[in-house]
Amino acid sequence: MRQRPPATVDAATAGAPADEGIRLARLRKIFEGRGAPLLALEDVSIATRRGAFTSIIGPSGCGKSTILRMLADLDAPTFGTVTAHGKTPRELRRASKLGIVFQEPALLPWRTVRSNIELAVQVTGLAVPARTCDDLIALVGLDGFERTRPAELSGGMRQRVAIARALVTSPEVLLLDEPFGALDEMTRRRLNLELLRIWSEQAATTLLVTHSIEEAAFLSDTVVVMSPRPGRILAEVEVDFPRPRKEALLRTPSFHALTDRLSELLAGGGDDDRG
Amino acid sequence: MTIAGEADAGRGFSRLPERAETVAILVAVLVGWEVLARTLLAGSFALAAPTQVAAQLAQNWPLYATNVQVTLWTALKGFAIGNAVAVVAAVLIVQWPALERPVFSAALAIYSLPIIALAPILMVLLDRPDAMVALSALAVIFTTMVAAVLGLRSADPAALEVVHVLGGSGRDKLIRVRLQSALPSLFAGLKIAAPASVLGATVGEFMGAERGLGVLITGALASLETTRVWSVAVLATALSGGGYVLVGWIGAWLTPWVHGLEISQAATRGGAGAGPGLLRTGATIAISLVVVFGGWALFIRLAGLNAFFAKGPGDVWAFLFTEPDAAANRALVFGGLLVTLGNAGLGFVAGMAGGTLAAIVFVLRPSVERGVMPIAITLRSIPILATTPLVILLLGRTLAATTVIVAILSFFPTMINMVTAMRLTRRQIVEVLHVMNASRLTILWRAELPSALPALMASARIAVPASILGAVIIEWLVTGVGMGNAILAGVYNADYAVLWAVAAILTLIAMATYGLVSVAERAVLRRYAPEQLA
Numbered sequence: 001m002r003q004r005p006p007a008t009v010d011a012a013t014a015g016a017p018a019d020e021g022i023r024l025a026r027l028r029k030i031f032e033g034r035g036a037p038l039l040a041l042e043d044v045s046i047a048t049r050r051g052a053f054t055s056i057i058g059p060s061g062c063g064k065s066t067i068l069r070m071l072a073d074l075d076a077p078t079f080g081t082v083t084a085h086g087k088t089p090r091e092l093r094r095a096s097k098l099g100i101v102f103q104e105p106a107l108l109p110w111r112t113v114r115s116n117i118e119l120a121v122q123v124t125g126l127a128v129p130a131r132t133c134d135d136l137i138a139l140v141g142l143d144g145f146e147r148t149r150p151a152e153l154s155g156g157m158r159q160r161v162a163i164a165r166a167l168v169t170s171p172e173v174l175l176l177d178e179p180f181g182a183l184d185e186m187t188r189r190r191l192n193l194e195l196l197r198i199w200s201e202q203a204a205t206t207l208l209v210t211h212s213i214e215e216a217a218f219l220s221d222t223v224v225v226m227s228p229r230p231g232r233i234l235a236e237v238e239v240d241f242p243r244p245r246k247e248a249l250l251r252t253p254s255f256h257a258l259t260d261r262l263s264e265l266l267a268g269g270g271d272d273d274r275g
Numbered sequence: 276m277t278i279a280g281e282a283d284a285g286r287g288f289s290r291l292p293e294r295a296e297t298v299a300i301l302v303a304v305l306v307g308w309e310v311l312a313r314t315l316l317a318g319s320f321a322l323a324a325p326t327q328v329a330a331q332l333a334q335n336w337p338l339y340a341t342n343v344q345v346t347l348w349t350a351l352k353g354f355a356i357g358n359a360v361a362v363v364a365a366v367l368i369v370q371w372p373a374l375e376r377p378v379f380s381a382a383l384a385i386y387s388l389p390i391i392a393l394a395p396i397l398m399v400l401l402d403r404p405d406a407m408v409a410l411s412a413l414a415v416i417f418t419t420m421v422a423a424v425l426g427l428r429s430a431d432p433a434a435l436e437v438v439h440v441l442g443g444s445g446r447d448k449l450i451r452v453r454l455q456s457a458l459p460s461l462f463a464g465l466k467i468a469a470p471a472s473v474l475g476a477t478v479g480e481f482m483g484a485e486r487g488l489g490v491l492i493t494g495a496l497a498s499l500e501t502t503r504v505w506s507v508a509v510l511a512t513a514l515s516g517g518g519y520v521l522v523g524w525i526g527a528w529l530t531p532w533v534h535g536l537e538i539s540q541a542a543t544r545g546g547a548g549a550g551p552g553l554l555r556t557g558a559t560i561a562i563s564l565v566v567v568f569g570g571w572a573l574f575i576r577l578a579g580l581n582a583f584f585a586k587g588p589g590d591v592w593a594f595l596f597t598e599p600d601a602a603a604n605r606a607l608v609f610g611g612l613l614v615t616l617g618n619a620g621l622g623f624v625a626g627m628a629g630g631t632l633a634a635i636v637f638v639l640r641p642s643v644e645r646g647v648m649p650i651a652i653t654l655r656s657i658p659i660l661a662t663t664p665l666v667i668l669l670l671g672r673t674l675a676a677t678t679v680i681v682a683i684l685s686f687f688p689t690m691i692n693m694v695t696a697m698r699l700t701r702r703q704i705v706e707v708l709h710v711m712n713a714s715r716l717t718i719l720w721r722a723e724l725p726s727a728l729p730a731l732m733a734s735a736r737i738a739v740p741a742s743i744l745g746a747v748i749i750e751w752l753v754t755g756v757g758m759g760n761a762i763l764a765g766v767y768n769a770d771y772a773v774l775w776a777v778a779a780i781l782t783l784i785a786m787a788t789y790g791l792v793s794v795a796e797r798a799v800l801r802r803y804a805p806e807q808l809a
């Protein structure tokens with residue numbers, strides 16, 4: 001486990017190298033609301049490799065979702081640049097290369113499981129073979145529920161549908177905002193294992209926002225630790241457990257050492273804030 | 276600007292209404308109205324300019340003030356009595372579920388009963404002023420009761436359980452949890468009740484009173500005094516709209532913990548939980564019939580009324596089927612019925628379609644919505660007393676005029692409910708579609724419109740009896756056809772059996788249609804908003 005200082009990236013660098021993944025350069029975000037302007041992010045720079053799995057952890061309100069929303073072209077930075085695979089979020093979205101999962105499954109209640117997943121195909125207009133959809137339903141363990149409507153599914157099953165919907169178009173960049181945040185610990189672990197399996201087949205550049213240290217450590221190549229608001233990067237921790245990772249990893253001393261380390265980093269940030 | 280910025284603007288429902296835009300639009304409308312009245316339509320008897328209306332009001336203020344006072348006082352009494360009855364009925368329903376079916380059926384019958392058919396009967400059975408208060412009260416009972424039931428049932432189950440565990444009784448739950456939880460929904464209902472009570476009051480005045488806005492308008496319309504017609508219309512709109520806004524303010528002030536949108540949300544659901552389930556089965560329909568006919572027969576028997584005025588179900592049956600004149604009677608009533616249903620149906624369809632289209636435009640063009648919506652919300656309460664003469668002046672006594680007047684009744688509520696429902700589409704769903712690179716129209720078509728289908732059905736359910744009432748009022752007041760003509764004939768010949776027959780038939784038809792729409796609504800809810808059925 002090496003700990004690197006936060007990456008400093010020159011915003012003006014042009015011509016992305018082939019293995020460049022997500023690249024946030026000197027991001028600052030100020031929300032201008034009804035009251036005083038709110039500084040949500042201050043000088044956030046991250047650079048990941050193409051195909052890497054990166055997690056962001058940090059106290060609630062530190063701007064994790066804001067980062068993800070900027071990558072999804074749902075929000076724009078006040079200062080700094082956001083790219084992935086050398087393209088702006090707008091370009092990626094226009095090319096239907098983004099996939100997103102929120103904490104809420106955000107399914108259409110009037111569509112069946114299958115038709116909720118197919119929504120992504122219909123809307124993006126991509127040529128996705130019908131088999132991909134079937135395979136994906138099997139992969140997330142929903143076979144037999146194709147014709148069921150969301151109201152009749154458990155929370156975990158709904159979230160699987162949301163994940164399948166994000167993956168059915170084989171996105172280049174996968175954005176996950178606390179996708180398992182509303183689920184119980186057992187379901188969460190099971191879905192994390194499934195997510196790893198699916199992810200290893202698709203090789204999407206992934207950014208996961210989570211408040212679970214264990215989840216971040218288990219899934220990621222890199223864990224980014226953020227400070228309380230205004231969000232800054234406290235540390236980027238490389239995770240080099242070999243893949244494929246199995247559940248047994250959760251019980252190894254080196255895994256515990258990593259989660260302890262991440263907890264300390266998080267707590268350190270908290271102390272600063274109390275001053 | 277990002278697309279996200281556009282999306283945010285479209286969903287900017289947390290913002291205060293942009294008063295500047297609203298004021299600008301109002302001024303533009305006033306100026307356009309003035310110019311139109313002074314140029315193109317000058318001397319056409321159709322339009323009076325705002326300045327002429329203002330001058331008219333100023334010159335004859337004592338006259339207008341007395342009449343406004345009369346109508347206002349009637350409406351206030353009706354509002355108070357009707358809503359008190361409604362809230363008591365709602366509490367009964369919620370505390371003793373066994374009472375739900377009979378009480379709901381009775382309230383629905385009252386809502387379905389076109390007060391214009393009832394007015395001449397009440398006028399002879401009661402003192403005139405009392406009859407008008409009664410009409411006004413009857414106009415508000417059902418909508419308020421449904422809103423109150425919905426509100427009382429919206430109480431957080433966990434909060435009720437906490438009171439239960441602390442040893443609280445059913446009364447504690449009612450007083451400490453349910454009543455407070457009911458306030459947002461109740462006030463959504465009371466807001467609609469304010470203009471409805473004005474409508475009830477003026478219908479009585481149409482029928483014959485000494486003073487009141489209804490009296491002024493019939494006089495002015497008969498003598499084609501355009502400026503007077505417009506002046507009364509402006510006053511009637513101010514009275515209805517003012518009541519609507521005032522009740523809204525009181526509600527907001529009493530429920531500081533609630534956001535405006537939640538109140539509107541309660542309105543868009545409009546009793547999905549209270550109504551449809553009840554009318555689903557044949558058994559329930561049978562109960563409704565028993566309640567309506569039994570209540571009617573009992574009322575006639577017990578009230579000891581003059582048999583010349585008060586007719587029971589048996590008298591109406593004889594009138595329609597066994598009397599020597601039965602065939603002629605049937606021709607009058609059922610012939611009129613077809614015409615009325617045509618008028619009501621055309622207006623209903625036009626109003627629902629227009630309201631939906633306007634809602635789509637507003638959702639696609641949030642900048643327009645911000646300016647126009649506050650005006651539209653106030654116009655929701657524009658009384659038939661104002662629209663009828665204005666549309667007649669503009670379009671003449673034509674089918675088009677009837678259609679427009681009936682359509683306006685469902686246009687504004689449908690539009691407002693649909694806009695609210697589309698804006699309430701889950702934000703994450705819209706964002707997911709956005710990330711998929713969906714176009715604005717795709718988001719509308721795939722997510723927002725389907726999400727608003729339940730609101731469309733709720734609007735339709737409420738609009739059915741309103742459309743029938745509107746059609747009969749216009750037939751009675753202006754065109755002299757259909758059931759309105761039958762009422763005229765009944766009053767003219769002092770043949771009270773006609774009036775009771777018209778009232779009974781229209782009530783049954785409105786209730787049946789309400790039931791049918793409810794069944795359809797339930798099917799829509801099952802598919803599009805299953806959580807509302809839970």
Ligand SMILES: Nc1ncnc2c1ncn2[C@@H]1O[C@H](COP(=O)(O)OP(=O)(O)O)[C@@H](O)[C@H]1O
Pocket residue numbers: 031032033038040058059060061062063064065066067229
């Ligand atoms: N649209 C917005 N307008 C104003 N403030 C916002 C907006 N979105 C987020 N914020 C604020 O920015 C900060 C970061 O939010 P967010 O990124 O959601 O945090 P989290 O790390 O919990 O995901 C919070 O203080 C939040 O209140």
Ligand SMILES: [Mg+2]
Pocket residue numbers: 064065066
């Ligand atoms: Mg968040």
